[in-house]
Amino acid sequence: xxxxxxxxxxxxxxxxxxxxxxxxxxxxxxxxxxxxxxxxxxxxxxxxxxxxxxxxxxxxxxxxxxxxxxxxxxxxxxxxxxxxxxxxxxxxxxxxxxxxxxxxxxxxxxxxxxxxxxxxxxxxxxxxxxxxxxxxxxxxxxxxxxxxxxxxxxxxxxxxxxxxxxxxxxxxxxxxxxxxxxxxxxxxxxxxxxxxxxxxxxxxxxxxxxxxxxxxxxxxxxxxxxxxxxxxxxxxxxxxxxxxxxxxxxxxxxxxxxxxxxxxxxxxxxxxxxxxxxxxxxxxxxxxxxxxxxxxxxxxxxxxxxxxxxxxxxxxxxxxxxxxxxxxxxxxxxxxxxxxxxxxxxxxxxxxxxxxxxxxxxxxxxxxxxxxxxxxxxxxxxxxxxxxxxxxxxxxxxxxxxxxxxxxxxxxxxxxxxxxxxxxx
Numbered sequence: 001x002x003x004x005x006x007x008x009x010x011x012x013x014x015x016x017x018x019x020x021x022x023x024x025x026x027x028x029x030x031x032x033x034x035x036x037x038x039x040x041x042x043x044x045x046x047x048x049x050x051x052x053x054x055x056x057x058x059x060x061x062x063x064x065x066x067x068x069x070x071x072x073x074x075x076x077x078x079x080x081x082x083x084x085x086x087x088x089x090x091x092x093x094x095x096x097x098x099x100x101x102x103x104x105x106x107x108x109x110x111x112x113x114x115x116x117x118x119x120x121x122x123x124x125x126x127x128x129x130x131x132x133x134x135x136x137x138x139x140x141x142x143x144x145x146x147x148x149x150x151x152x153x154x155x156x157x158x159x160x161x162x163x164x165x166x167x168x169x170x171x172x173x174x175x176x177x178x179x180x181x182x183x184x185x186x187x188x189x190x191x192x193x194x195x196x197x198x199x200x201x202x203x204x205x206x207x208x209x210x211x212x213x214x215x216x217x218x219x220x221x222x223x224x225x226x227x228x229x230x231x232x233x234x235x236x237x238x239x240x241x242x243x244x245x246x247x248x249x250x251x252x253x254x255x256x257x258x259x260x261x262x263x264x265x266x267x268x269x270x271x272x273x274x275x276x277x278x279x280x281x282x283x284x285x286x287x288x289x290x291x292x293x294x295x296x297x298x299x300x301x302x303x304x305x306x307x308x309x310x311x312x313x314x315x316x317x318x319x320x321x322x323x324x325x326x327x328x329x330x331x332x333x334x335x336x337x338x339x340x341x342x343x344x345x346x347x348x349x350x351x352x353x354x355x356x357x358x359x360x361x362x363x364x365x366x367x368x369x370x371x372x373x374x375x376x377x378x379x380x381x382x383x384x385x386x387x388x389x390x391x392x393x394x395x396x397x398x399x400x401x402x403x404x405x406x407x408x409x410x411x412x413x414x415x416x417x418x419x420x421x422x423x424x425x
Contacts, residue, residue, distance in 0.1 A: 022062040024048060030077075031056040036063045040087065045070040056080035060106075064088060067095050075099045082106040084130070091115060097122040108154070109133035114140070121146045128152040132180065135159050145172040156182040156204065162189030174198045182206035182229070191215040194222065202227040206254075210235060213243050220246045231256035231278070241266040249273055251297075257281040265290040273297055280304035280325065287315050294318035304328050304353070309405050313338060317345040325353040327379070332408040333363035333400050339370050349374075355382040358412030360399060361392035388415045 020041045024034040032048050040063045048057050049070065055077050064086040072078065078099035088110040096102070102123045112134040120126065124146050136158040144150065150173040160181070167190035170176065174196045186208035193216040194200065200222055205214070210233040217228060226249055235258040244250065250271050256278050265288030268274060275297050284306040292298055292315055300323040301316070308329040316324075321342060331354070335341065342349045352371060355378075359367075371378045383389060391411040 020063075022047065022059065022064075026054075029053055031058070031080075033058045034062050036061055039063065040065045043067045043071045045073055048072070048075075050074040052076045054078055058082045059086070061085040067091065069095060070098075072096060073098045076101065078102055080104045083110070084108040086110050088112060091119055093118055096120075099123065101125060103127040106130040107134070112136055113159075114138040115143055117142055120144065123147075125149055130154045131158065132156040133158075137161070139165065139169055141166045141169060144170060147173050148175075150176055152176070152178045154178075154180045155184065156180040158184055160184035160186070162186035162193075162208070165189055165193060167192045167195065170194065171196045177201045180204040181208060183208070185209045186214065187211060189214060189216050192219070195219060197221055199224050201225060202229075204229045205233070206230070207232045209233065212236075213238070218244060218246055222246060223248045225250055227252045227254075229254045230258070233258050235260055237261060238263045238267050240264065241269070243267055245270045247271060251275045252278075254278045255282070256302075259283055261285070263288060263291060268292065268295065271295065276300040276302075278302045279306070282306050284308060287311060289314045292316050292319055292321070296320070299323060299348075301325070309409075310402060313341040313345060316342060316347055319346060321347040321349055323351045324349060327353045327355055327357065329357055330405070330409055331357040332360050332405050332412075333398055334367060335400065336366065336398075337370065338367065339374055339376055343374075349376055351377040353379045355379050355389060358409045359390035360404075360408050361390035362396050363398035363400070364390045366398055388412070388419055391415055 020037045020039040022034040022037050024032050026032050043064050054075055060082050079101050084106045093116040103125050108130045117140045126147050132154045177199055182204045187210055206229050223246055231254045241264045251273055260282040280302045298319040302325040304325045305328045339349055
């Protein structure tokens with residue numbers, strides 16, 4: 001039998017298409033899950049379309065670089081669509097018009113830069129929209145207007161510039177409860193960016209190049225918010241006592257890894273529902289005596305990695321504190337019976353982390369005896385004899401006067417350096 005070159009070419013083409021095509025399986029006659037073929041693939045009608053029983057489609061990491069019209073036709077029951085971790089650079093207007101019951105759309109970790117106005121006009125039941133990890137640098141005014149039921153929006157790790165965002169972009173989506181802008185440049189965003197929100201609970205502004213707590217994150221309409229994440233920014237001070245006055249429902253405030261040096265003693269006073277404050281990895285040298293006082297629900301304070309030399313029980317008096325982290329500061333002593341005084345002043349301390357610090361050995365000895373006696377969990381794994389944990393003079397007693405601090409801090413740093421050199425030798 002003669003095989004022509006044309007026949008061979010056709011066979012090779014068919015084989016190549018078969019190799020590129022993702023392999024899909026259907027579970028419980030409703031959920032379609034696909035895995036990647038061996039080459040990049042343009043999604044076309046026929047792979048997952050034309051099945052009115054399908055409620056969920058997962059095309060995660062299927063090497064899809066483009067989606068053709070009708071790829072999702074006749075999917076009248078589809079509510080879940082995952083297109084994450086592909087290579088999609090743009091979405092044609094109309095490409096997702098057909099699955100009108102769609103409530104979950106995951107487009108994360110593609111290469112999208114913007115969307116054509118009208119893209120979401122037919123998927124008005126969308127509840128969750130995951131756009132993280134793209135290259136989105138523009139959001140057209142009106143793009144989210146049809147999404148009046150939108151609840152969860154993740155815009156993290158894109159190329160958004162806050163000062164270029166239109167303040168009315170979310171005006172028709174007042175029921176958003178979760179929004180993530182982290183890893184975008186949100187400095188200079190409009191003060192009224194979130195003014196339409198009525199029930200926001202979680203706002204993530206991690207790594208957003210912020211130099212101060214942004215006004216758009218503390219407006220009166222955000223009194224429903226429970227979690228505010230401002231970590232890894234460039235906030236240097238919290239000096240306005242009215243900063244958080246509108247956030248009546250706030251339970252978690254994360255200010256980790258900023259450059260905070262000064263805090264107004266009354267800044268947290270309005271936060272009567274606050275349960276956790278995270279201030280680790282800042283540059284605070286002192287804490288105002290009233291900072292965490294009489295906060296009826298405060299149970300966790302993290303001050304790891306600051307430059308504190310002195311922490312008084314008065315700071316926490318009247319608050320039901322359970323977890324306290326003072327590790328990696330410049331503390332050489334605490335007041336006598338520190339943990340007992342915490343409990344006597346309203347605290348319920350159960351976990352206390354305090355190593356490493358440049359402890360006076362006599363002071364550390366007293367503290368260790370106390371936490372053991374009271375059954376408080378501490379970072380005991382640090383006391384294994386393999387590294388220096390304290391320093392002492394010939395006179396073994398705890399000197400609870402601040403004028404001795406520098407001497408013990410210098411001694412501790414010298415011992416650490418000797419230890420480091422001996423290990424590297």
